[in-house]
Amino acid sequence: MYAERMGTIKNSAIRDILKLMSRPGMISFAGGLPAPELFPVKEIAACADAVLRKNGPAALQYSVTEGIAPLREKIAAMLDPGRTRLSAENVIITQGSQQALDLLSKVFIDKGSPVFTENPTYLGALQSFQLFQAKVTAIASDSGGIDLASLRKHLARQKPRFVYVMPNFQNPTGLSYPLERRKELAKLVRDHDVVLVEDDPYGALRFEGEGLPSLFELAEGRNVVYLSSFSKTIAPGFRVAYAAGDAELLKKLVIAKQGTDLQTNTFGQYIVNEYLESGLYQNHIDLVIKTYRGRRDAMLRALERHLPGSASWTKPGGGMFFWVRLPDDADTGALLKECITRNVAFVPGTEFFPDGSGKNTLRLNFTNAAEPDIEEGMQRIGKSLKVCGL
Amino acid sequence: MYAERMGTIKNSAIRDILKLMSRPGMISFAGGLPAPELFPVKEIAACADAVLRKNGPAALQYSVTEGIAPLREKIAAMLDPGRTRLSAENVIITQGSQQALDLLSKVFIDKGSPVFTENPTYLGALQSFQLFQAKVTAIASDSGGIDLASLRKHLARQKPRFVYVMPNFQNPTGLSYPLERRKELAKLVRDHDVVLVEDDPYGALRFEGEGLPSLFELAEGRNVVYLSSFSKTIAPGFRVAYAAGDAELLKKLVIAKQGTDLQTNTFGQYIVNEYLESGLYQNHIDLVIKTYRGRRDAMLRALERHLPGSASWTKPGGGMFFWVRLPDDADTGALLKECITRNVAFVPGTEFFPDGSGKNTLRLNFTNAAEPDIEEGMQRIGKSLKVCGL
Numbered sequence: 104m105y106a107e108r109m110g111t112i113k114n115s116a117i118r119d120i121l122k123l124m125s126r127p128g129m130i131s132f133a134g135g136l137p138a139p140e141l142f143p144v145k146e147i148a149a150c151a152d153a154v155l156r157k158n159g160p161a162a163l164q165y166s167v168t169e170g171i172a173p174l175r176e177k178i179a180a181m182l183d184p185g186r187t188r189l190s191a192e193n194v195i196i197t198q199g200s201q202q203a204l205d206l207l208s209k210v211f212i213d214k215g216s217p218v219f220t221e222n223p224t225y226l227g228a229l230q231s232f233q234l235f236q237a238k239v240t241a242i243a244s245d246s247g248g249i250d251l252a253s254l255r256k257h258l259a260r261q262k263p264r265f266v267y268v269m270p271n272f273q274n275p276t277g278l279s280y281p282l283e284r285r286k287e288l289a290k291l292v293r294d295h296d297v298v299l300v301e302d303d304p305y306g307a308l309r310f311e312g313e314g315l316p317s318l319f320e321l322a323e324g325r326n327v328v329y330l331s332s333f334s335k336t337i338a339p340g341f342r343v344a345y346a347a348g349d350a351e352l353l354k355k356l357v358i359a360k361q362g363t364d365l366q367t368n369t370f371g372q373y374i375v376n377e378y379l380e381s382g383l384y385q386n387h388i389d390l391v392i393k394t395y396r397g398r399r400d401a402m403l404r405a406l407e408r409h410l411p412g413s414a415s416w417t418k419p420g421g422g423m424f425f426w427v428r429l430p431d432d433a434d435t436g437a438l439l440k441e442c443i444t445r446n447v448a449f450v451p452g453t454e455f456f457p458d459g460s461g462k463n464t465l466r467l468n469f470t471n472a473a474e475p476d477i478e479e480g481m482q483r484i485g486k487s488l489k490v491c492g493l
Numbered sequence: 494m495y496a497e498r499m500g501t502i503k504n505s506a507i508r509d510i511l512k513l514m515s516r517p518g519m520i521s522f523a524g525g526l527p528a529p530e531l532f533p534v535k536e537i538a539a540c541a542d543a544v545l546r547k548n549g550p551a552a553l554q555y556s557v558t559e560g561i562a563p564l565r566e567k568i569a570a571m572l573d574p575g576r577t578r579l580s581a582e583n584v585i586i587t588q589g590s591q592q593a594l595d596l597l598s599k600v601f602i603d604k605g606s607p608v609f610t611e612n613p614t615y616l617g618a619l620q621s622f623q624l625f626q627a628k629v630t631a632i633a634s635d636s637g638g639i640d641l642a643s644l645r646k647h648l649a650r651q652k653p654r655f656v657y658v659m660p661n662f663q664n665p666t667g668l669s670y671p672l673e674r675r676k677e678l679a680k681l682v683r684d685h686d687v688v689l690v691e692d693d694p695y696g697a698l699r700f701e702g703e704g705l706p707s708l709f710e711l712a713e714g715r716n717v718v719y720l721s722s723f724s725k726t727i728a729p730g731f732r733v734a735y736a737a738g739d740a741e742l743l744k745k746l747v748i749a750k751q752g753t754d755l756q757t758n759t760f761g762q763y764i765v766n767e768y769l770e771s772g773l774y775q776n777h778i779d780l781v782i783k784t785y786r787g788r789r790d791a792m793l794r795a796l797e798r799h800l801p802g803s804a805s806w807t808k809p810g811g812g813m814f815f816w817v818r819l820p821d822d823a824d825t826g827a828l829l830k831e832c833i834t835r836n837v838a839f840v841p842g843t844e845f846f847p848d849g850s851g852k853n854t855l856r857l858n859f860t861n862a863a864e865p866d867i868e869e870g871m872q873r874i875g876k877s878l879k880v881c882g883l
Contacts, residue, residue, distance in 0.1 A: 160529030
């Protein structure tokens with residue numbers, strides 16, 4: 104007899120689509136995978152070797168649940184260069200940002216607890232919240248993020264355990280919050296004394312313009328838990344990410360983590376720490392940005408070339424995704440089936456809507472295909488659209 | 494506002510005691526740490542290098558939730574050398590065995606669901622089950638494991654979501670189930686169609702005698718989920734462990750794992766896989782066994798030398814722990830405080846009793862201290878006992 108929660112959870116469509124990627128000739132815009140050809144494999148090999156020479160046994164042993172101290176120190180310094188607000192106590196290492204969502208769910212969510220999200224929102228977050236049987240309310244969102252009037256209305260009615268947002272290059276839409284929206288949202292959660300979870304896996308991958316302050320900065324840490332990761336800036340295979348926030352709240356996450364997996368893998372933490380010490384990190388991010396910007400531009404050209412006039416899309420200023428909207432009566436689930444016969448894949452947008460809407464939308468990842476493949480893949484999608492009468 | 498579950502969960506005493514271990518001069522019998530000086534650091538460095546040369550980008554990229562196929566194949570072959578029952582489909586990789594417990598809790602436990610355990614039982618399992626608000630019933634246990642008459646009585650009254658046992662060198666008692674008890678327990682759970690979770694992190698660390706068949710083997714996989722890990726046989730820092738069982742049940746665990754952490758760290762999985770391919774694994778285990786046997790013997794001699802006649806203890810045939818029983822009115826929590834002033838630590842046994850009993854018991858780890866330190870540490874415990882009037 105299974106737990107009640109298993110009755111409502113389904114297999115992730117994305118993880119299932121990922122399995123198709125190994126098909127020969129498949130061009131996938133479906134995953135959220137970074138470009139593996141950019142991984143600093145040689146530098147990682149040198150770091151792994153250095154770690155084992157310098158810290159051999161310790162890097163392979165059990166370690167503390169909150170994560171190794173030097174890495175937490177470095178993250179605190181990255182988030183607060185002046186070191187006026189944050190110390191290692193304000194940072195814990197998580198097994199990918201996905202685990203931070205699991206731990207937050209454990210700490211905050213009872214069966215039926217209200218949680219507010221953007222609409223659409225990150226599918227993996229929905230899965231996490233659903234495993235804890237949260238009552239997710241998708242707040243109306245526009246091109247500048249969550250709609251504050253709508254959020255205010257919902258906050259007046261009930262206090263959620265937390266509000267979950269992704270203000271930089273959102274997954275799935277690629278959209279970012281302008282400064283004014285950030286300030287107002289930071290003030291709103293403070294005024295209502297509501298916890299805000301700010302998920303920022305892509306903020307470092309900005310292709311143009313100036314970075315905007317995080318909600319975590321604007322709220323001066325109060326009420327905000329900030330999540331980020333080295334999965335997109337170094338490599339996902341280490342599963343090294345972090346949560347930053349109030350030290351007392353993090354202690355709760357640590358207690359939950361003890362019973363969840365004891366600790367994030369020690370070796371991966373040491374390697375990421377060594378890589379940060381090597382001074383190669385910012386140069387590597389610059390290379391990733393340059394490559395992804397070229398791919399973003401290639402996809403933009405291909406969208407203009409191969410999609411019908413009835414389609415519209417975002418132009419992401421960073422991150423990994425385009426978001427495409429087809430006419431209201433389009434069904435991107437059916438389109439995907441047609442596309443898969445042509446060896447091209449994307450994620451149907453409805454997956455990201457807690458309210459099940461968005462059947463006419465789709466998400467395209469542009470970071471995991473070379474520019475010629477982006478053109479070829481979009482051509483295939485264009486043909487599939489025609490076959491589907493779109 | 495936190496979730497209800499956080500009201501009942503406390504910080505792990507063991508994880509807290511682990512933090513004291515870095516104190517200079519501290520001799521700790523508290524953790525469950527393998528001996529770091531035995532870690533095959535050079536061989537791991539060679540494996541990490543080989544993995545990055547051969548599978549560079551793939552070993553750093555996202556991968557499937559169930560774990561990389563070659564490693565799952567090898568584990569299936571280890572568990573079923575004849576390959577008559579098991580394939581990769583019957584194995585998933587988990588982030589340490591602790592995560593397997595978390596995933597099993599997610600899949601099986603609703604608030605208030607009954608779960609049966611040994612008494613005493615593994616503290617980390619209790620933490621996991623408590624995070625999901627299980628109603629844990631500790632079944633009377635003796636030197637041969639869970640008491641079957643008592644288990645039968647409880648099964649007649651209610652069906653638990655699962656029964657959790659550790660039949661080899663149990664944590665905390667070091668005791669193992671004899672063959673007859675295994676056979677009867679396997680039959681009992683089949684007759685009652687109850688899921689049995691068999692946790693076996695230490696089975697490979699047998700110091701003498703012949704290994705006995707697992708419950709998983711005896712039950713021919715039916716009703717039994719088998720958990721084991723490379724944490725004790727290679728190194729814990731990779732957090733690479735596994736669950737084996739019915740393919741349909743494992744699919745449920747995979748769905749839960751998607752929302753929990755997407756996947757176990759890819760690099761660690763590749764390294765463990767490479768290490769298994771290197772053919773060094775069994776030789777390494779032999780070295781670990783030889784060393785731990787010597788330490789077990791050293792602790793046995795020291796127990797006889799420094800503990801009063803009123804104390805009794807198990808003689809573990811493998812694994813990592815001694816279990817000591819003091820007179821009924823002893824309080825090992827108070828003893829620990831005295832011991833810590835003398836720079837020696839253990840875990841008070843009451844931590845392992847779901848019913849809060851066992852205040853006169855304590856757990857001693859013998860794998861993480863050299864033989865002279867074992868003698869010195871036990872001498873300090875002996876002095877502390879005298880100070881406490883025991």
